[in-house]
Amino acid sequence: MAKGTIKQDSGFGVAQLILLVSILVLVIFVAWPVLLILFNAFFVDGSFNYRDFYAVLTEPETFQALKNSLIIASMTTIGSTIVGTFFAWLVTRTDLPYKTFMKSLFLVPFMLPSFIGALAWKMLLSPNSGYINKFLMDMFNLQEPVFNIYTYMGISAVEVMYLFPFVFIQVCGALERMDPTLEESARISGAGLFTITRKITIPLVMPSIMSGALLIMLYSMAHFGTVAMLGIEQGIYNVPTLIYEKIHQSGGSFESIRTGTVLATVLVVSAACIIWANQKVLSRGHYQIIGGKSFRPMELKLRGLRWPLLIFCLAYIGFTIVLPTVVIFLVGGVSTYGLPLTWENLSLDNYKYILFEYDVTRDAIFNSVALGLAAALITMFAGVIISYVIVKMKVRGKGILEFLGMLPFSVPGSVIALGVILAWSGQFGINLYNTVWIILVAYIARYMAFSLKANSAALEQVHDSLMEASRSCGATMWQSLKDIVIPLVRPGMISAFFLIFLPALRELTVSIMLYAPTTRTIGVAIYTLNEDGETVMSTALAGIALILIVVGQTLINHFTKKAGE
């Protein structure tokens, strides 16, 4: 007797319908574009051709971009890991003054989009006109600039400043959850602090450090903004910037699309490898002794170093966050880039102009807000349905959905953009190219991962029996969803909304490949205005973007705190 003969209320079954819709959403938005990329990378004229793939890969230009991606990502990873681990240790395991406040300060770099940071550093440290370089040259009567930001070192340093929180958060969590009795028993056995740190503490938090480092590696390999701001002028391309350059300059010729798909394939494969390695590291490091409970960890007495280290931390924040932000707002206030930053040169005219008069920036702000809202709403609802199927429903064919649900996590932004171009520019009947809709489609694909993560975490908290109880109390499936499930996952949905809305507001990687003259986003407008030499307008818009981000982040904190109560 086949199981399928048990009749649901309607012939086809609500469960199968939801499953089908979920699979369709993920296939259309994520799987299909990626498949098109792989197809275009490996098939020439309809036949499989790996030699050509290899040939494109070994062209000097593409090979150099791959090497650059690897060099920059490695340097960024090493730097961020050292910085993140050091500060994490400082705020969890020492008696540094104002520790909780310092901990929240170290999370601020997350809010600052790295391409805006890069823009600020360009103005501070560019060899010819950077404010710091000019200041030092005047001061010491030097002929040569002291710093050059347009180097591997400069690019990596800027990335480290804004990416290290990935490691910081992971390591803080591990250090806080670690059972202090492990260290205490080592101390009782006569081990010195150095031995304890080397033999007990570091091995226990190593998985978290590794996991944070791999996340940064993944992010930096596929990172567009900083390299585009600081590298392109000097001919330093990494994989995403080369894909952009190829697509952008050639106007979508076959050759450039092909190079793009080959590079994108390399990105997808390396992202998949990194995610696989991360899961290996995390599963191996699943120590029982790092429990969910909060303990009071052993603290190292810094003694005479307490205040000097606090000053060092504050100086770091001042140098990496405050200084660039101040520069953005000041340069945004002068009429021409290069004027000295004095009171009489500063005004709010630029801000007024870009907010109320200048079409490019007004459109950009409107586009970004509208796209962010639409993408966040659509992705939030799609995410909650798909997560519901994955976490809660028992239907055949769920395995496909689970696999598809993993995909959004491993597809970098520039790959999504390229895939969306292949899928939606007319070859398959629908042409969204040069419209705002193609950006929306790409955003949905890009941010699906965030929504799936937040919503499945919320749904896992909702025990099956809660829904079964309401069914047995006389509620239909839809009623139970409405009365029980939705109210209980609402905090997850709200956090998914903001997790998408805020990054979408400052998105650059995807929109830069998809924009048309009237469909610029804030990120694109900042980038293109800067490229066109409209530095002050670009900077003023960056300032507005920063204000929007800070206000949004404050709202999130407010809402998530409420939801947590």
Added chain:
Amino acid sequence: MEDIIKVEGVCKAYGDHKVHEKLDLNIKKGECFTLLGPSGCGKTVLIRLIAGHETPDEGKIIIDNTVVADSATGEYIVPERRGLGIVFQDYAVWPHMTVTENVAYPLKMEKRPKAEIDQLVQRMIEIVGMKGLEKRLPSELSGGQQQRVALARALVADPSVMLLDEPLSNLDANLREEMRFEIKALQRQFGITVMYVTHDQEVALAISDRIGIMDAEGKLRQIGTPYEIFERPADLFVFKFMGIANFLKANKNAGKWCVGTGSQEIPWEGPTGNAAEWVCGFRPSDVAINREGQGLKGVVKRSNFLGNTMDYLIEIDGEQLRTEVETHEAITQNLMFKEGDELFITFRALHWFDAAQLKEVEEF
């Protein structure tokens, strides 16, 4: 009396793991029926099948003369239309609703008038002793109080049958004892049918009109009143599951049944049937001991003072058994034994079992 739930030939498997095979079970209207079995034997699956949260691979389930699931015809009635009240092991009280909202929910689903809902909910909250806590959220209640909310919610819409899935297992011992009498009292007061699932034989004996014993393979070994189950166990599994048990191997020696390999005759009527080997089973309380007189002669191997009782481990011809005597009785009757003392044993009750079953049960 009429059967309110009928389970006929139900099979249910998860992948290769067969939980139930050709299971038949009838529950009578108005009774308190307990399904008793070890953890993982499929009791919860059966409750979920009856409630409609699972569908049987094969077989038929009938509630109140209505077929609610039948694999042959494909009939399936959704859980919300089966008119059952359920109390889950983890209470499943909705965390975002107050006590009142939780209890009122089944009535709201029936679209009863507001005044009636208010009155019924208030009455139910009083019955389960939660008056004054109506506005609280579940996170502000203790485990026992959440359990009462779950009970009230299951009872408020006046269901024909209430299903309880290990509802007391998360409570501490004192509260568990109190709650089990309350459940029994509520069942009597409302006159509804209760199907109760547990692995705790004390609860089962205390509240049930009938008990069904299920083994780890999901097979029903015996159904009967608590007295029948305890005093006339169908087999060795049932006997062992209902409490501490002693088993003595027996050998037939010149037409007499003797302990172990020795020649002392067991002072009880011999077994009838054709098993190859036999064991006799009895509980520690079924053993009577004496300093001298009739019965089996044994030696005290271990003597333990447990406060209220004396606990003795006794060896008879190579076989061991445990017994207990109330301490004050032991003192007045001169039954305080030391290790190495000799004594004589008779039985108040004794059951014969096929020795092959002993091996089977020990494998669990």
